Amino acid sequence: MVSRVIPVDSFDLVIFGGTGDLARRKILPGLFRRFRSGQMPEDARIIGAARAEMDDEGYRQLIADAVEEFGGEEKADAEGLKQFLGRLHYVPIDAKGDGGWPELAALMRDGVIRAFYFSVGPSLFGDLAERLHTHSIADEQSRIVVEKPFGRDLASAQQLNADLAAHFGEHQIYRIDHYLGKETVQNLMAVRFGNVLFEPLWNSHYVDHIQITVAETVGVGGRGSYYDQSGAMRDMVQNHLMQLLCLIAMEPPAQYDADRVRDEKLKVIRALQPLQPHQVVRGQYDAAGGDPSYRDDVENPRSHTESFIALKTHIANWRWAGVPFYLRTGKRLKARTSEIAVVFKDLGHTIFEGDTARHRNILAIRLQPNEGMDLQVTIKEPGPGGMRLVDVPLDMTFADALGPDQEQVPDAYERLIMDVIRGNQTLFMRGDEVEAAWAWTDPIIAGWEARHDVPKTYDPDTQGPEDAMMLMHRDGRRWREIREEFKRRPGPATTVGSGIHDPEDDPVQPPVQQPRKAGE
Template sequence: MVARTIPVDPFDLVIFGATGDLARRKILPSLYRRRQAGQMPEGARVIGAARSKMTRTAYQKSIREALEEFVPEAERTAATVKAFVDCIDYVAVDVTGDGGWQELCGKLRPDVVRAFYLSVAPSLFGTIAEKLAESGLATPDSRIVVEKPLGHDLASAQELNAKLTRHFDEQQIYRIDHYLGKETVQNLMALRFANALFEPLWNAQHIDHVQITVAESIGVEGRGGYYDKSGAMRDMVQNHIMQLLCLTAMEPPARFEPDSVRDEKLKVIRALDPIHVDDTVRGQYRGNGSAGYLEHVENPDSKTESYVALKVQISNWRWAGTPFYLRTGKKLRSRLSEIAVIFKEVPHSIFPEVSNRKGNALIIRLQPDEGITLRMTIKDPGPGGMRLREVPLDMTFADALGDEFDIPDAYERLVMDVIRGNQTLFMRGDEVEAAWAWTDALLAEWQDSPDRPQSYDPGGSGPDDALALLHRDGRRWRDIPG
């Protein structure tokens, strides 16, 4: 079964930072797959822009090499690769100077969708936006795409938004978060708002608590310089996990339209209680036969967290009294991203002899093996009385929809949404600033605290104090599988 695709209008997509890792690893392979799926029209063009001096032929050769490295051989055909590479051009541009801008201007067409993807350091976002405006490239219908980090704190996020909106209207700005492009994240909205089964139960009266986990098995190798200035809170919680929290907790939007959805997400962020440091746990993985966190960063006394767990409360009618437990970390047992909605027990059990029941839970898996599992209690088959057991009603997408079903990579969907002009899965400026306003208060408390992050062994589930965060409430984390 192959996913249905709807072709988009012809477009010119300019990728700044076109020779960088993100462009080679994600953006260009995603565009290739959309070409292969028939969604990228014949009239589409991709123009790489970077400081390096090279010819179009040389850049096309590098794209072929990127496709060979990052696209499985089974997905590459000579004809499709040639057709894709033929639509690619290249311009050497000095984004902080004047070189290359007029040449770039001459390559863009006036009668097609025009988009600029800024796959560069955030410090260059404002400069490039200004240059696009000065060069006459920023038309009223053009779009600009920026990657995280969208600021380092509230003040820098406000400054960045001011620079972008000086030259582009808010409806032209696409702040990309690849987590929102995942199939299961969008299925969360379909699950809630297209089914009569769950929405009546989606509140504090029926849900005991929610766990959101983003676990990584890798460390900070190769990214120590960046990560030590960021940490798990800035790198994951303020953006990715915050978005998952919002989609899980938000009220039904009036319509499935960009601003309706983003209005409801913003309400969730504004309803978050200020978080107390006692409801947080910071961790830092130690060396255990290999280099620990401190061996990968320049500061041997760094207090930057590679793990964070939080207990979060939302003060509104739907969620008052139902905590959300968030955790993310490096060097954990395995790679796992999931949202676990844990329902309350039945008001009165007629099976008092049954113990150790975990109860009903809805598990939304983002990675690996995207899918949804509903944990139910049934009678254990066979004679001998009423024995109960818990079983999963499992819908792993690859199993339920067939191995041939095409689940696009998040970047495939998001880049095509930029071309369509659909901002539903992109963050709005006020949303970003509200998330930073909530995050900054906790970061300031950590900064002023003399306490260091708790050490934890690599390959486990994180610091011991993270277990206690739930144990004191009579709850426990879901296992991170080995």
């Protein structure tokens, strides 16, 4: 299967925080891959902007080193990299002052798309937006990309939205969540709305429950100062897992376009029932095997911040009445995996004499590793001896099903940046969506803070706290085991969550001198 590459219009992309961790790990290597695929126009340009004093050649060398460190097979293309680096420019800039802004304005071209990537901490969003307009750099057709966290509660999210709305319309603002750029996440809609097999069954009449799991094997590592102020609820549930929940549960939009899709996602968030204390389990990984505990990692011996969270929620609408949704995410768990499992109900009656085992159909959607899906079905076990039933998966691993060209499918950041240039907001969050998610999340956090709840400790390389297992056992259900069932394809290690707003991502900071290793 050959991927169809559609070139975009010419653009000037300015990356504020262009010397930072995210720019070096993801944005620039991803753009180089888009360049090699032929998707980038001949005259497209990328402009790094940060406080560090540097010229164009110094910046090109910085990015060349980044491609060498974080790139894949494309880093062997020396001639292609040379051509790509020739499109790069750099402007030293002061996000809170006037330094560098006239030079940036002089560098911008007329007649091309202007996009501005705020790869910085949210405290600078308003400053950057204001100066882009004060210096007449942005116009009505310009687009801005902002990274999470979109606030730490409803009040701060509303303030961030107001700061951006003072200078940009909602149609110009692209709130990026890299999970929405994953191929499998987008395939949720294709599977649901493009197959007569599934959509008629996608409701409380046939679905017993849905599990969403995002598990990591790494700890907080060098992100301790950020993470201890955030925790798993703010860092993962309020955005990544909430978006997965919306896509799996939303009603069919009238059309596949940005606002109609986001309208349906918003309805899901607003229909979420408030959580009770017994529906939430928080955990913190302990020390083991010489590795530090969570409290060691964050250098806070009294920290009550959770590195693991599991919860049970319901959606109060006709489609999902009575169907529980179980969400969990955590660090230092048994395996690195992200999965959505739609567990269908038992048969009302079995015709097979002596068959006492419970056989269920389960649609498992793997986001990582090895994106793909499998449908667990019940068949006869081969061989003599009567009708013995066994459950087997009908597997569709994308790399196997779609051929070697699947390896060239762009990763999440590549896809989303190209969508910004196209002006396609379907895979980006809208302001009211972000605020609705915080409106649901805030009372949960306030509740455990008021009760002075302490997270349960759990051993690393396990499924998490025992209380999280009981969350489902009380309902007569079980979590699917956290494991890597499929052989991982070679590729650079990555971690989920954010952590992208460490000081090196801030344009008022110097460039990173000693970048952290992938996976930290």
